Amino acid sequence: MFSIGSTLGVHMEPTAAFPQPRTCPYRPPFGYAELTEQAPLHRVELHDGKLGWLVTRHTEARALLSDSRLSADRTNPNFPLISARGAAVRSQPPAFIGMDEPEHGHYRRMTIPDFTAKRINGLRPRIEEIATQAADQLNAAGSPADLVVNYAVPIPSLVICEILGVPYSDHEFFEDASRRLMRAADEHEVAAPRAELLAYLDSLIDTALQRPMPGLIGRLAGDQLTRGELSRELLIGIALLLLVAGHETTASMITLGTVILLEHPDRLAELRADRGVAPDLVEELLRYASVADTAGARVATADIDIAGQRIRAGEGVLIPNGPANFDPALFPDPDEFDIRRGSRNHNAFGYGVHQCLGQNLARLELQIALPLLFERFPTLRLETPASQLRPARADTIQSIDELIVAW
């Protein structure tokens, strides 16, 4: 509750907890709904004792995510760290996700040709082929089987390998290292998988410098790195970002999307009756699951007055997409999983200059993978009841590590 003294940042006591753990693995924590109802901005205490701001309404989230006075620079000592593992982002190799303009745009533009809507649409036949192979793999595993390793991970993993030029024969190595990186509890646990991935990408760049290599990494190594327009450290950082972001999040959406559909048989019946609803269905799934609901951390570089509060220069601002995606002002009855609501204004891919580079790709992969799964396995069901699935820790991309399905 805010007193008069709370306006313009005078009131310093924390009024909310962040990040909150999920109780249901496929939707944001229920506790955020009350915060969204109370106010758009809340004071939170971060794990290191620093105070920051939590933004829980869609309008303010979008206004702040597109405000150039907020910085994504993780090397700033005031960048908000939401947990002990958050400290690891400081020592991450540089990549444009942690940069501000003009550097951010400069380096992001080097990767854009591989992710335009036209280029991604051109991948449709190949993604369909890859998804069909993954369905064959799941079928060959025999009922019951783990959907995560046999279907949800292989599709985005093979697709991002082909875009980047990473040999898919190495997939077990980097999928395992990425998983350990994402699940690490602290800086100490992050160190080993990060070092393994960096060494791997470093040697891949050596290969690309020796002979022409297809894909984005080979192109950036042969052109920008050779011409001195991109440092080797930055190329490794960008490759790491794309490799990990390129398969973890989408794999998680395929897994959680499957659970949500099995838990909402009426909606699943709509998909079965008309595959044409897939694009709307995918948008609603992205809103509902909000897998990156701790993304959107920033630090203020100037005082910002918003919604009767003053965010002071140097303060951390957390703009998670979970609460914004369940803001009833934009999404009436947000708990309803409703594929007819027109959810495209969700913030699941963030907003502003850092809005997800891979969103066209992720959308297409989901639009192909989910309908295909239910076509190939019409009797698909969960072996473990959804209520017994354990959500991920609060401070990371939301996912479940194993989903045993039968058919």
Ligand code: HEM
């Ligand atoms: C359903 C899947 C995905 C979700 C939910 C998701 C979510 C997000 C979010 C919320 C951000 C913004 C982070 C911020 O503002 O700090 C982001 C940025 C980013 N995503 Fe994704 N993402 C997905 C798939 C992908 C894929 C397939 C790629 C592959 C290339 C990718 C690459 C990136 C990159 C490079 C950025 C940083 C963009 C920048 O800073 O300019 N993502 N993503």
